[in-house]
Amino acid sequence: GQNIDQPTEMTATEGAIVQINCTYQTSGFNGLFWYQQHAGEAPTFLSYNVLDGLEEKGRFSSFLSRSKGYSYLLLKELQMKDSASYLCAASDSNYQLIWGAGTKLIIKP
Amino acid sequence: ETGVTQTPRHLVMGMTNKKSLKCEQHLGHNAMYWYKQSAKKPLELMFVYSLEERVENNSVPSRFSPECPNSSHLFLHLHTLQPEDSALYLCASSQGGSGGYAYNEQFFGPGTRLTVL
Numbered sequence: 001g002q003n004i005d006q007p008t009e010m011t012a013t014e015g016a017i018v019q020i021n022c023t024y025q026t027s028g029f030n031g032l033f034w035y036q037q038h039a040g041e042a043p044t045f046l047s048y049n050v051l052d053g054l055e056e057k058g059r060f061s062s063f064l065s066r067s068k069g070y071s072y073l074l075l076k077e078l079q080m081k082d083s084a085s086y087l088c089a090a091s092d093s094n095y096q097l098i099w100g101a102g103t104k105l106i107i108k109p
Numbered sequence: 110e111t112g113v114t115q116t117p118r119h120l121v122m123g124m125t126n127k128k129s130l131k132c133e134q135h136l137g138h139n140a141m142y143w144y145k146q147s148a149k150k151p152l153e154l155m156f157v158y159s160l161e162e163r164v165e166n167n168s169v170p171s172r173f174s175p176e177c178p179n180s181s182h183l184f185l186h187l188h189t190l191q192p193e194d195s196a197l198y199l200c201a202s203s204q205g206g207s208g209g210y211a212y213n214e215q216f217f218g219p220g221t222r223l224t225v226l
Contacts, residue, residue, distance in 0.1 A: 004151065033214065042113075042199065042217035043152075087152070096165070097215070099152040 002026045004100035006088050011106045012078055020073045020086050020103045028093020032064050032071045035087040037102065043087055046073070075105075083107045111135055113218035115200050121224045124190060130221050132183040132200030140205040141183040142215065143175060146197040158183060159205050190225045197222050 003025045012018040024032065031050035035043040049055055049064035049071060061074040075082055085102040092098055113134045122128050134141060143155040157165035158177040172194075174186040183200055201215040 008149070042219045044217070045214040048214060089152075096154065096157075097152075099154075101149055101151045 002090075002092060002098045004088055004090060004098055006086075006100040006103045008101070009104045009106065011108060012075075014078055014080060014107055014109050016078050017074065017076050018078060018105065020075075020088075020105065022071045022073070022088035022100060024069050024071070024088070024090040024098070024100075026090045026092040026098055029066065030091035030093065030095055032062075033089040033091070033097065034062055034071075034073045035089065036084050037087060038084045046086075078107050080107050080109070113200060113202055113216050115198075115218035115221055117221060118219065119222045119224075121226065122187070122190065123226050124192075126190075127186070127188040129187065130185040130198055130200075130223075132185075132218055134181055134183075134200075134202035134216070134218075136202055136204075136216060138202035138204045138216070139180055140203045141177060141180075142201040142203075143183065143185050144199040144201065146199055146220070152199070156185075187223075190223075192225050195223055195225045 006022045031048055033048050034046040036046050037043040047062035049062050052064055052066055054061055054063045059076045064071045085104045087102045088100040089097040116131045140159045142157050145153040145155055154167055155169045156175040161177050172189050176184040197220045199220045200218040203215045204213050
């Protein structure tokens, strides 16, 4: 079957770095998405990886290893506003998104 | 209005009521989606419309009935719901490729928080 695994919750300190991991198993693969969702709000797009390697976008970076079925989202210089849930989603052979349950990130001062 | 809008934002209904959720996208996209989001669970894809044709119906109970009158509007008609249907219902849109499917990132609306009593 198709499956996405990511930690349920993580805690980090303001100004620090945190890495949120995601492993996936899908029928075919057409890329890996990361979304951010603040409580009570819509998910918003953060990144998309389809080739192996690291994509950097400001304080956020996303990494993909297709051979390992693995991705991570790296957040640097954490700010209180980064407290949110981070959703990992893999696109399968039909371009349907398979979603993880999300990682709730708690930032402490 | 910009992006994806949803109304109402909150809805409380009894099990015998009939109500409808509305979604409108102002992005010129050709694919629209309904998702169900329950606490601590992955997003559940309910329906996909591409070029106004339904292309996905993931075994959703018949008490949920979608309608897509044009590429900008999507409805979810609800009737005789159960308490376990209480959740956040999210609408999303994307620009599909030649196959009309989800080739690109999806843009989400703010959701409708549904409570079934």
